[in-house]
Amino acid sequence: MRAVTLPAPDDMDAWREAARALIADDVPPDRVVWQVGAAASDLFAATAEAVSAPPAAASPLRVSRGFIALAGDAVLHQDPERFALLYALLWRLRETPRLVEDHADPLVRRLEGLAKAVRRDIHKMRAFLRFRSVADGVGAGERYVAWFEPEHHIVRANAAFFVNRFASMRWSILTPEVSVHWDGAALHEGPGAARGDAPGGDPIEEVWKTYYSSIFNPARVKVKAMLKEMPRKYWKNMPETALVPQLLASAQARESGMIERARDRTEIGSNVQGAWEALREEALACTRCHLHKHATQTVFGEGPVSAPMMFVGEQPGDQEDLAGHPFVGPAGQMFDRALAAAGITRAETYVTNAVKHFKFEPRGKRRIHAKPDAGEIEACRWWIEQEQMLLQPKVTVALGATAARSLFGKVMTIGRERGREQRLPDGGAAWITVHPSHLLRLPDESAREAEFGRFVEDLRLAHAALG
Numbered sequence: 001m002r003a004v005t006l007p008a009p010d011d012m013d014a015w016r017e018a019a020r021a022l023i024a025d026d027v028p029p030d031r032v033v034w035q036v037g038a039a040a041s042d043l044f045a046a047t048a049e050a051v052s053a054p055p056a057a058a059s060p061l062r063v064s065r066g067f068i069a070l071a072g073d074a075v076l077h078q079d080p081e082r083f084a085l086l087y088a089l090l091w092r093l094r095e096t097p098r099l100v101e102d103h104a105d106p107l108v109r110r111l112e113g114l115a116k117a118v119r120r121d122i123h124k125m126r127a128f129l130r131f132r133s134v135a136d137g138v139g140a141g142e143r144y145v146a147w148f149e150p151e152h153h154i155v156r157a158n159a160a161f162f163v164n165r166f167a168s169m170r171w172s173i174l175t176p177e178v179s180v181h182w183d184g185a186a187l188h189e190g191p192g193a194a195r196g197d198a199p200g201g202d203p204i205e206e207v208w209k210t211y212y213s214s215i216f217n218p219a220r221v222k223v224k225a226m227l228k229e230m231p232r233k234y235w236k237n238m239p240e241t242a243l244v245p246q247l248l249a250s251a252q253a254r255e256s257g258m259i260e261r262a263r264d265r266t267e268i269g270s271n272v273q274g275a276w277e278a279l280r281e282e283a284l285a286c287t288r289c290h291l292h293k294h295a296t297q298t299v300f301g302e303g304p305v306s307a308p309m310m311f312v313g314e315q316p317g318d319q320e321d322l323a324g325h326p327f328v329g330p331a332g333q334m335f336d337r338a339l340a341a342a343g344i345t346r347a348e349t350y351v352t353n354a355v356k357h358f359k360f361e362p363r364g365k366r367r368i369h370a371k372p373d374a375g376e377i378e379a380c381r382w383w384i385e386q387e388q389m390l391l392q393p394k395v396t397v398a399l400g401a402t403a404a405r406s407l408f409g410k411v412m413t414i415g416r417e418r419g420r421e422q423r424l425p426d427g428g429a430a431w432i433t434v435h436p437s438h439l440l441r442l443p444d445e446s447a448r449e450a451e452f453g454r455f456v457e458d459l460r461l462a463h464a465a466l467g
């Protein structure tokens with residue numbers, strides 16, 4: 001029997017090193033016991049052998065990107081069997097290198113389930129964590145502390161997200177298992193904490209209360225969906241949930257017939273509509289990055305909130321910036337033509353951009369489009385994530401590399417990824433294609449026609465995925 005002791009419950013690198021060594025030594029999965037920390041180390045003391053370090057230059061098994069992505073998520077699950085399951089899959093990849101693509105295989109299915117639960121937990125932490133400000137010594141400036149109780153071992157994996165989003169603040173996230181602290185320059189780790197270690201009191205985002213009260217949906221009082229989206233255990237940490245008793249009371253005071261009617265799609269729709277309007281209002285005053293200083297206005301997404309397809313472009317162009325609407329200039333006209341050719345109606349689509357302000361370089365009287373950089377895309381992701389959460393489209397289509405980067409949180413190669421369904425980090429279905437302005441830039445008519453055909457075909461495939 002081999003006993004492998006990993007130093008931490010989320011240590012993917014340690015798992016990978018150990019798994020490599022085991023494969024190189026030809027150790028079958030049923031001969032391995034996986035454990036974390038010192039906890040169970042003497043359990044198998046009599047029979048366990050230590051795992052040898054991998055041979056220096058050995059590369060026993062090449063695995064696909066699909067496996068790495070699946071393992072990277074699944075390893076963060078709280079299920080104690082996850083390491084063994086992953087090793088069992090790795091073992092079988094020796095015979096069947098493309099096994100990860102077999103979604104009917106029970107082992108693959110089980111690991112996909114773990115990975116999905118982890119992604120959902122990551123998403124919840126991003127959506128529901130709330131900082132509160134605390135005084136932090138004379139002259140030290142403000143500091144923010146949040147308490148969060150994740151279901152899985154996601155805190156370290158999620159820390160970079162909060163560093164990016166709140167880079168200029170000093171903050172701590174306290175959780176039962178581990179704490180992470182950002183001092184404005186570096187991330188430090190500390191032991192787990194108790195809920196009482198985090199302050200109560202006023203949230204920093206008062207605006208969330210307004211936002212939340214407008215998305216509060218009495219129809220959901222009785223449906224699991226509300227708890228699914230916002231599990232009760234998070235409620236106590238969220239400023240806006242101070243409003244819940246009041247909102248519940250007024251919802252219940254309305255006769256049950258009203259609540260029944262609230263289940264009606266239109267009414268649910270109008271709550272989402274109200275939330276979307278609150279969100280848009282907030283975005284109009286956005287100063288999350290410097291682009292707002294020179295643009296005319298925020299150009300927010302447009303379309304019915306019930307639209308099953310969300311299209312994400314790069315950023316508003318010159319004409320969009322002046323008009324305040326997305327995709328109304330030359331790229332928008334090309335996009336409209338392609339939608340029509342693909343048989344997609346505007347009523348089915350919500351159209352938005354990864355970056356909501358026009359970035360340009362002045363040249364004489366003209367404003368020349370400039371590509372948004374990674375920091376600007378990241379700053380604006382806040383809005384696109386809120387739009388996704390509210391609308392929950394069945395299918396999202398990234399138009400061009402900037403949109404893909406924003407939606408997937410990493411660089412995606414359009415040529416390689418177009419034409420097949422992708423999974424967004426929150427598990428939603430997505431497709432990637434070129435930006436319509438790419439077609440406008442092609443020099444000759446025949447290339448333009450051919451590319452237009454491919455673009456339409458991509459849109460058709462995405463549309464067909466609605467089922």
Ligand code: URA
Binds near residue numbers: 313315320326331437
């Ligand atoms: N290009 C985009 O990506 N979005 C627009 O709204 C207009 C042009």
